[in-house]
Amino acid sequence: MITLYHRPRTRSSRFIWLLEELGAPYQIKEVATRTREGGAPDPANPHPHGKVPAISDDGEIVWESPAIALYLTDKYPTAGIGPAVGDPKRGAYVSWLVYYGSALEPALMSKFMNVTVPVGTAGWVELEPTIAAIVKTLSAGPYLLGEKFSAADILYGSTFAMFGSMPIMPKSPVIDAYVKRCLDRPAYARAQAKEAA
Amino acid sequence: MITLYHSPQSRSGSILWLLEELQVPYETKKVDFRHMDGSGKKDPANPHPHGKVPALTDGGDTLFESSAIALYLTDKYRKVKMGPAAGETGRDEYLSWLAYRPGVMEPALLCRRFGIQHVYGAMGWAPADEVEAVLNAHMKGRDYFLGKDFSALDILIGGGIYFMMMAKMMAETPVLKDYTARIIARPAFAKMMGA
Numbered sequence: 454m455i456t457l458y459h460r461p462r463t464r465s466s467r468f469i470w471l472l473e474e475l476g477a478p479y480q481i482k483e484v485a486t487r488t489r490e491g492g493a494p495d496p497a498n499p500h501p502h503g504k505v506p507a508i509s510d511d512g513e514i515v516w517e518s519p520a521i522a523l524y525l526t527d528k529y530p531t532a533g534i535g536p537a538v539g540d541p542k543r544g545a546y547v548s549w550l551v552y553y554g555s556a557l558e559p560a561l562m563s564k565f566m567n568v569t570v571p572v573g574t575a576g577w578v579e580l581e582p583t584i585a586a587i588v589k590t591l592s593a594g595p596y597l598l599g600e601k602f603s604a605a606d607i608l609y610g611s612t613f614a615m616f617g618s619m620p621i622m623p624k625s626p627v628i629d630a631y632v633k634r635c636l637d638r639p640a641y642a643r644a645q646a647k648e649a650a
Numbered sequence: 651m652i653t654l655y656h657s658p659q660s661r662s663g664s665i666l667w668l669l670e671e672l673q674v675p676y677e678t679k680k681v682d683f684r685h686m687d688g689s690g691k692k693d694p695a696n697p698h699p700h701g702k703v704p705a706l707t708d709g710g711d712t713l714f715e716s717s718a719i720a721l722y723l724t725d726k727y728r729k730v731k732m733g734p735a736a737g738e739t740g741r742d743e744y745l746s747w748l749a750y751r752p753g754v755m756e757p758a759l760l761c762r763r764f765g766i767q768h769v770y771g772a773m774g775w776a777p778a779d780e781v782e783a784v785l786n787a788h789m790k791g792r793d794y795f796l797g798k799d800f801s802a803l804d805i806l807i808g809g810g811i812y813f814m815m816m817a818k819m820m821a822e823t824p825v826l827k828d829y830t831a832r833i834i835a836r837p838a839f840a841k842m843m844g845a
Binding site for chain 2: 488492515517519524527528541555558562566568571573575576582
């Protein structure tokens with residue numbers, strides 16, 4: 454049985470969505486995390502920095518969103534939302550999963566903190582070219598991997614749903630349509646209901 | 651044939667090191683990219699969305715981001731095993747730390763270098779001091795990142811620690827010095843430094 458270490462309305466919320474997409478049996482364990490206001494890491498949470506999300510699966514502990522998404526879609530291949538090893542989309546799948554944590558997140562945060570991204574030093578670039586690269590891919594899409602929805606779209610779709618309306622985000626009708634397409638999925642509605650319960 | 655888009659003394663070196671360890675045939679294509687001092691420019695031959703290195707093509711597959719390339723290669727090429735496959739012991743740690751390298755370790759250390767205050771609850775990473783504590787605690791009593799066997803994590807994280815300690819971006823500790831001495835003694839490391 455999979456346990457999701459979760460704090461409502463945070464980066465772990467979208468893993469309820471992913472687990473609903475997979476149809477895998479799971480349970481949710483709510484944990485406290487540190488916030489701007491303070492707090493301490495929750496000893497019940499296996500993440501080395503006490504962050505969410507993390508999962509445990511019969512003793513296997515996985516943390517960091519791209520890692521959890523890959524672990525789960527490899528484990529439940531019949532759901533068809535993560536190309537397996539040997540699939541022609543595998544390269545794009547792992548690239549976009551990693552890019553979420555290594556490029557999109559730090560680019561958003563750099564913009565939010567009003568920090569100039571050091572060219573040639575940082576592993577990421579400014580938010581505008583980051584979004585432009587994503588928009589270019591989605592324009593050919595309509596999903597990151599082309600015609601088929603994947604767990605990578607859960608990471609990006611949920612992030613744009615959360616940050617899309619903030620003034621720091623470059624406006625894009627392509628991203629607006631993409632968010633709507635992703636959030637229209639029944640598994641997203643089930644996840645929302647589960648989190649509200 | 652695997653093609654690595656590479657620039658000497660850059661981040662693409664770790665993938666070159668990995669390809670040497672995997673003993674698979676590959677070619678390198680040297681490309682220019684934008685440097686800190688303003689020199690260099692994006693090379694149109696480079697398939698990376700931002701013209702950065704590394705990028706890699708393998709048949710019809712195009713990959714970017716070091717951790718993604720490492721995972722893809724170690725899953726696909728298993729004559730020499732450089733990481734646990736799906737379903738094998740240690741896969742959980744392998745995936746988590748591969749994501750940790752660019753998603754936590756890198757932004758945390760850069761934020762400290764540039765004097766950016768950590769904001770809990772907003773940033774997807776952790777303060778640099780905590781990252782150093784976690785890495786030191788993890789490596790205590792271990793030969794390699796996953797324990798007894800050398801893996802791609804030792805190239806990405808171990809190699810990263812080696813270069814960041816050299817650049818004084820990370821504190822040198824006996825645990826990490828021992829560890830990095832072990833990994834840089836490998837012939838493939840020397841091959842990378844000469845490439």
